Amino acid sequence: MTKPLPTGATIGILGGGQLGRMLSVAASRLGFKTCVFEPGGDCPASHVANYHFQASYDDTEALRKFGEAVDVITYEFENIPTSALDQLEALCEVRPNRRALTISQDRMNEKAFLQEIGLNVAPFMAVDTLEDMHKAVAEVGAPSILKTRTLGYDGKGQARLRDAGDADAAFAAMNGASAVLEGFVDFSCEISVIGARAADGQVACFDPGENVHRDGILDTTTVPASVPAALRTDAVLMAGRILNALDYVGVLGVELFVTPAGLIVNEIAPRVHNSGHWTQNGCVIDQFEQHIRAVAGWPLGDGSRHADVVMENLIGADMDKVPELSADPAVALHLYGKADAKTGRKMGHINRISPKT
């Protein structure tokens, strides 16, 4: 794929959640059609996409039809089964590329990659056996946190160690999954950068946002982040380094800890990111359109910020606040069309807008 996709082309999206929904909307704004691949029915993205392939990731016939129906493939989540990717890549270009996926699917690969390109990460060690676990605690220390190498998100697949005595329980909590012990980082806050890289190497990053989590799930992102301007610049430069090292095409989320010794990369996500939802009301071109522009081979848009924004996730019963929020003039609502407001489920978000300071 060397030429920009013409308007009217079809963009395939793996995953039909809220990120796929907002990607579909952004694609429609540029005149693209979208085709969503998602095993679940009545998924958020299917409401706004042209087509929905409702099939499992091991349905090779459905994957073939999907791969043949679209002009480029992107994704809203990083845990796409390898066999599905193998099949799709043979049919159609997948953006961002395989390397970004391979690295971000596995916490050990991710940390090794980040160290390799000269970025700071928390001390870490792989844990496959109870013996590894004890070695890792001796090396990395405690407090620390044990995380599965793959498939963890929103605090799932994690066990905290207050001290070395928690080691056996934490190991048991992994249920035999390969894990990584990460040293505790004494950080003052977490920030994230949403970076984008076009097919021709052009890079653009949105202003770093400051993230607050609640119960392991992102609660709010605030822009501007309350950190010195120099640190914000550092964060953007680090995101740029990651994008270039991966020869990345698309939008990437980079979470960073702010520590007295500078920035430490927590993790990267090879996709649009919850902490970038503020861009929908803070910028002319949001992270979703930026991603679509990149994967379509278009130039990136201008991501400069025109407002201060606090993004708040609406999780589970937070939906009860919608009537009140809908009457608040400073609030822009974004709801995902999910039927059941289950505990811990991301149902929507709001952006609270104020003039740029």
Place this chain on the structure above:
Amino acid sequence: MTKPLPTGATIGILGGGQLGRMLSVAASRLGFKTCVFEPGGDCPASHVANYHFQASYDDTEALRKFGEAVDVITYEFENIPTSALDQLEALCEVRPNRRALTISQDRMNEKAFLQEIGLNVAPFMAVDTLEDMHKAVAEVGAPSILKTRTLGYDGKGQARLRDAGDADAAFAAMNGASAVLEGFVDFSCEISVIGARAADGQVACFDPGENVHRDGILDTTTVPASVPAALRTDAVLMAGRILNALDYVGVLGVELFVTPAGLIVNEIAPRVHNSGHWTQNGCVIDQFEQHIRAVAGWPLGDGSRHADVVMENLIGADMDKVPELSADPAVALHLYGKADAKTGRKMGHINRISPKT
């Protein structure tokens, strides 16, 4: 319909063009599903709607299914056949109401209504026969413009009279359709107000924009309009008067001529309006979401403007400029996903953004 629609409800939209497309996207942002009724296939709105009833407006079976599938009905064009409306109104509430449609479908009704509520319109007279035509030219004078009473848009169904000698030719151009002769208004510019009224009577208007037409089709809308602040306030108050007089629910476009003697109403459109597309990048809540909020019985959003904007329509071959426009950092692109860039066809628009002055 006395209660606000809950998120997850389905909004029916009559018409599947670009306005329906952008209404669908706005509805999705609030968690609503959309169902589009449009005879044409592969229409712009069908790309982003949950369902597309592809059927003609005299297909009573399809209309019944549509009316039963949705929780409220709105429309993107005012020329909905009366028989279809009769059937749908019996099944489901239609917003904006029938009176707004009846008035705006017929230029004579519209002008009579506007005069009745004390607003200024151009001198006018109904023309059904050649005898009427000559009377009308004697009364209204020339230059003037003869327009069909119904179904005209974008300069279609109109004939200009430079002087009384053009009367017979203009009359012949109507092909027997009932028409209205409108006196020439010596205006310095045209402005328009996009007003919204909620089910509870709350009214909110966007800043008036200044419109320039080319070949009878809207070319650009600029905000702020280059008219004195007092005139902008007048325009907004006039829009408010129209909304209240019609007991209107939804967004309404009001076109006004700026003359030395003040504002003269050119026409009203009971729907989102091309001259309101700037709101997508100039406001947190755009005209499309404002309309959806109103028809869903929600409170209106804050429509205050945070940027200066020039909206430019992309018509026909203007699509050739898309690659260049996509690289311009001050430009937000909005493309409609139409397959053929025919001459005179609205294919998309751009909003050129600059800081608010």
